[in-house]
Amino acid sequence: MSKIEIRNHPKFPNVFISGPQDKLKLYTKNVVIGKRIYGERLINHRGIEYREWDPFRSKIAALILGNPMTNFLAENLKCLYLGASSGTSISHLSDIIQSGIIYGVEFAERSMRQLLQNTSDRTNIIPILGDARFPEEYSRNIFTEIDFIYQDVAQPNQAEIALSNCNYYLKDDGILIIAIKSQSIDSLQKSEHIYDQEKKILEKSGYSVIESVNIHKYAANHIILVVKKSI
Ligand SMILES: C[S@@+](CC[C@H](N)C(=O)[O-])C[C@H]1O[C@@H](n2cnc3c(N)ncnc32)[C@H](O)[C@@H]1O
Structure with missing residues (x-):
């Protein structure tokens, strides 16, 4: 039995925390008991198994530690993960979204094989071998x-x-969260310039960037944008 005291995250449902505010650790409840996906630590606390959620391996964890204003998680979400x-x-999303569904799109066959091995016992993930640049190609796999x-x-x-993908699938009041890696767009330009450029592309197409969270502490040259359709 672990001595770590695990408590509810004050904002995000089914996300758990331990430790002081400046050294917060994140966890989700493991829905597949005993199974690790990426070597993460499993902790048994009061009869419940938690998986430590590593912000250096997962940008959503880094975003949550960045304390965003928007609460983008809910137990019944229908999520498209590109x-x-x-x-x-x-x-970890699969641990959180207990009564929803996650369509996971990946175009690399090797990663897809690993995804299938790692998540076959998680009934709320639907893996899709597809290319996110062509959203219409996987429309027959998405039925919500x-x-x-x-x-x-x-x-x-x-x-x-x-x-x-938003134009094709996202509800009018839905949320887009996008991890922007400046080095993948242009390694010669300053990161800030690239972030502005990407924000402008989204805004010109009728979307509002509600917040921008810098996650450089956990992922070099990355920010995360929280975006909604402008009404
Ligand atoms: C940075 S990794 C994603 C890590 C993952 N989000 C996580 O936190 O576990 C980027 C992934 O996107 C995939 N990818 C890149 N371009 C894609 C595309 N056009 N369609 C589908 N998958 C793509 C890559 O093969 C790679 O597996």
């Missing part, structure tokens, strides 16, 4: 409206990829 990779972050799009594809045209 750039699912081998399942690190999507598995989407409340939340999370994108982490590290591609040169990140804003355009997000927009085409």
Whole structure:
């Protein structure tokens, strides 16, 4: 039995914390008892198994530690996750979104194989081998409206990829969260210039950037944008 005191996150449902504010650790309740996805620590606290959520491995964890104003998580979310990779972050979302569903799009076959191995026993993840640049190609796999799009594809045209998926799938009051990696867009330009450029592309297409959270502490040259459709 662990001596760590785990408590509810004050804002995000099904996210748990331990430690003082300046050294906060994040956890989710493991829905597949005993199984690790990326070597994360498992902790048994009062008969419940938690998985430590590493902000150096998961940008959503880094975002939560950045204390965003927007509460983008809910137990029943219908989520489209672009750039699912081998399942690190999507598995924590799967612990959180207990009565919702997550469609995880990934185009690299090797990552998809790992994703399938890592998450086959999680019934709320639907893995889709597809290319996020062509959202219409996976429309037959998506059979609900989407409340939340999370994108982490590290591609040169990140804003355009997000927009085409939002225009295709996102509900009018839905939320887009996009991890922008400046080095993937242009390694010669200053990061701040690239972040502004991506924000402008989103805003010109009828979206509002509600907040921008710098996660450089955990992921070099990254910010995260929280975006909504402008009404
Ligand atoms: C930085 S990793 C994502 C890490 C993941 N979000 C996590 O936290 O566990 C980026 C992933 O996006 C995938 N990717 C890049 N471009 C893509 C595209 N056009 N369509 C689908 N997946 C793409 C890559 O293969 C890679 O697995």
